[in-house]
Amino acid sequence: MALLEMAGVSKAFPGVLALDSVSFSVDRGEIRALMGENGAGKSTLIKVLTGVYASGSGTVLLDGVSIAPRSPAHAQELGVSTVYQEVNLVPNLSVAENVCLGYEPRTFGKINWRKVNERARRAMSRLNIDIDVTRSLTDFSTAVQQLVAIARAVDREAKVLVLDEPTSSLDKIEVERLFTLMRKLRGDGMAIVFVTHFLEQVYSVADSVTVLRNGVKVGDWAVTELPRQKLVAQMLGRDLDEVPHVDHREAIGTDVLVTVESLGRKNAMEPISFDVRRGETLGLSGLLGSGRTETMKMLSGANPADSGVISVSGIGTRGSRLRPRSPRDSIRLGIGLCPEDRKSEGVCPGLSVSENLLLVLQARRGWLRVIRKKQADKIVSEQIERLRITTPDTRRPIENLSGGNQQKVLLCRWLVAEPTLLLLDEPTRGIDVGNKLEIRKLITDLAKKGMSFVFSSAELEEVVNTCDRVVVLRDRRKVGELKGAEVTEQNVMARIAEGEA
Amino acid sequence: MTLRAPRLHLPVLATLAVLVVLYVAASIRFENFATLRVFMNFLGDNAFLGIVAIGMTYVIITGGIDLSVGAVIGCTTICTAVLIQGQQYHPVAAFAVVIAAGTLLGATQGWLIQRFNLQPFLVTLAGLFLCRGLGLWISSESVQAKHATFQTLEKIRIPVSDGVWLPFTEIVFITVLLVGAYVLRHTRFGRTVYAIGGDEQSAHLMGLPVARTKIGVYALSGFCASLGGVVLVMYTSAGNAINGTGLELDAIAAVVIGGTLLTGGYGSVFGTFFGLLIFAVMQSAITFEGTLSSWWAKIVTGVLLLAFILMQRMLQRSR
Amino acid sequence: MKLHPIAYPLIGLALILLFNAFFTPGFYALELRDGRLYGSLIDVLNRATPVLLLSIGMTLVIATKGVDLSVGAVMAIAGAVAALLVTDKVSFLSVSHSVLLVVLIALVVATFAGVFNGVLVGKVGIQPIVATLILMVAGRGVAQLLTGGQNVTFNNPALERLGTGSAFGLPMPFVIFIVVFVLIAVFVRKTALGLFIEATGSNAEAARLAGVASDKMKVAVYAVSGLVAGIAGVIACADIRAADANNAGLYMELDAILAVAVGGTSLSGGRFSLLGSVVGAVLMQALTTTILTRGVSPHATLVAKALIIVAVILLQSPEFRASFARRKHDPARA
């Protein structure tokens, strides 16, 4: 009998059967990967397990005892510790408090702050992270926040550890640190459930795999008996298309679209200069906190720069050379930003899928030229088809979509508005393998048709295989630029390391 | 690196700075302003408002709001007076009854808000109408409340300097202030209050007792409001259902001037205390001026409020 | 079962009307006198008009995740300005000959007050409750300052008609409301403004990054709120032929917020329903009128209002309905 056994678990949302009589188990000292496309039901299964949703039916056995978690707190008490998809921490408190909240060491009822901080520091050091834990959580990047969430879950000393896409915004190095920790915990006899869209991570850390498709369990395998191709085929229900071929086109190097001249922001980013050519995909690469997001935010006017200018060619002489002070300034120049943090900067919850999808286009057209309903429906259904967005009804609130599908809607939001330069900050975060390729193909196709992109991703492999040129960042400044055949993982890593000295 | 409790946030310091500037300005403008006696008067006149504002601070940090407090005060004072005068209750018993009722009302509001995910603004607005209506129903006139115990309580006071005393009502206020600040800063309950204000859904997913804490803060606010009503009865020896009309806005203003964000997650009890003092100094200054008509007083209050808020923002931005 | 959000206040309204059909004799009696309808129903609409007007602006403000506490004070200011102008008490501005001009100036002043709020919220970034609290306090002071603390009475048939006249058999204020409502509803729903407002209220940062001018949207909705408050203020003073700076619009901001909330627009911003707010405002007034005609203590109105608010918001809460549904299904499962 495995440590955790779920059987016959179903969960329905209005219009969707998210889980259809799914069984799932994980044993002591086992790392089980839970795989499946966006919207397959992975997060829902986890939320049923941890009492966020009341399940319609089914049983959960922990250590042979039937349990019915009523709330995350209850699940925690029972010994199931969870890191949910998206960062679920409180931004207004310190890192230390986020690690310890609800479990703070106390003396006579008074929180012992010294111990809180010590404990948090110890928890973070298990992941090999050394930061000032008394600083506010918002001082740190999404990646660090994700690590804090993991540290918190691990600190609970649970029997079962559940990790829902913990690595979606982590670097290779951080992922490795996490894996080291997971292996150690496995050695201590913990059962670990691990959700990810990265295949190589499954093969490097997991022992076994469970695949879901459309709310139905496809099967359980040991990783050794499930080669990559087969795993993908099980997830998608079809074989994966060829990986798009990127030829690192040097030839496009003539027609400069956007020139960035010493754009900088005090205390955030050293002045940076580069240019983007027409029809090119420019990669931004660097470690956590190297300034990828900051560069994009300056360029898009979201966080206005305080020095430097950008100039855009081909849209008349007036107004084409300026320092964008707001997103609208940049949008007027044809520059759009698809932001990194979809929860706080991307989706408008409450608004429907279709409204979210058309927001940029409508904003560009202004308030008077309303998109007619027929035209809107057409655009929306085209996009939904193109990116295979799974949604029962486009008039439903977007928050009912699975994380990956929300991300796809946000991407479409910009594509339909046809900017000349689209800044994509981690556009494939939380996207499944099939869709990831789809999106990369889309970017490559659009680039061939003359659209330009600035692309960043925590996955170096993806940057290298998508971009024609790569700007390497380190410590909030540019440390190099690679083009053509120079664009390889080794070269990028070397550039990042060079600055190390 | 420090290993202490979370630091006071910048807005609190900004508020303190504004308070000092205002106090010094008023002291230069008016003789006798900067005396201990005048300062004690601020505290005495605003003790009940201060107690209410402390409960409100908790509610607002969770991202909620409690509009019922003014009406609870009115209802409490009339009930206390009627219990003592009409029903011959011993004051202490009367106090216990009304405070228990106030706390229960607060908890009920909290339960509705939490259990059914209702808007705090609306639930407590209903609480406002309910209490105001009940209070006026009981008696639409002022009722005297006289009892020997009041004199006994008046004798409890702490000497501050010669001739200046800290009276009982102010002792109550200071106690609530200190306990309120301590609980918010150094207990799990207090930290959960912040977590809920930061991101309620995350707090829930992190396994914090969100339901219990939310009901708790509204109960606390009901407790503080009814305690404030009791203090007001002691201070004025009378009860009136229209007491505390519009007081909820004064309390909210004090909390907000004190640097607490209405969106929740940030703020402190001491901030509220400073906010309250700013409010009090402003009002005394207007009284000291003497010649101001009531409408000029309103306009000046508004302009000063605007000035503080803008000043706070500037201080926060230029860090 | 999930009903359209507007269904809940409608059900409430229907219940009150049904109650009156049985227990209040003559509630439905309508009488045509001098080309104008009279009766309890008309009375309800007439009395609801100020709140109806305010609730239009309030709906838009609340949709952007804001709130406007100053509308009562702005009503007082607009009334005071209109009364002073029409009695030629403003030495440098002699416009009493043209009521149109008088009203226009009063509305410009009111709109300006709204813009003031909007700038504080949208451009400076002050929290809406605080920003509008400033004008709520100071604004009434300004109105009292203008009128010198006294009621400014006037005698001007043209202006009075706005408050006491009639058109199409209906009270003039209500007709004015209908016109304003239709204009604003078309303005926001037939253009993309409605979407922009909802996006701003739903996630202001996301809207900003998507190119929506969310700060301008905020300024605009507060301006509209000021404008409709001005209209309500002018009507209120025309109704009593005087500007009463102390009492005009007092506590009306709360009634307007209530109407919006009862009408199904969430106070946390995003989706809004103008029609819902109309139903909400009429519901609250019908309730008050019903209680008053039953001769119960007016204090009971407050208590009844409290209970109705709780009942309506409970009905709107999915959690509440779910807990009922569960109770109904549980025996079947067991």
Ligand SMILES: Nc1ncnc2c1ncn2[C@@H]1O[C@H](COP(=O)(O)OP(=O)(O)OP(=O)(O)O)[C@@H](O)[C@H]1O
């Ligand atoms: N709160 C909700 N209300 C309605 N539908 C929901 C809700 N949460 C999830 N769904 C639906 O349930 C299905 C499963 O979603 P889930 O979040 O479990 O997917 P997932 O496998 O975690 O996908 P991803 O990899 O994108 O995170 C989706 O079709 C989604 O639209």
Ligand SMILES: [Mg+2]
């Ligand atoms: Mg998921």
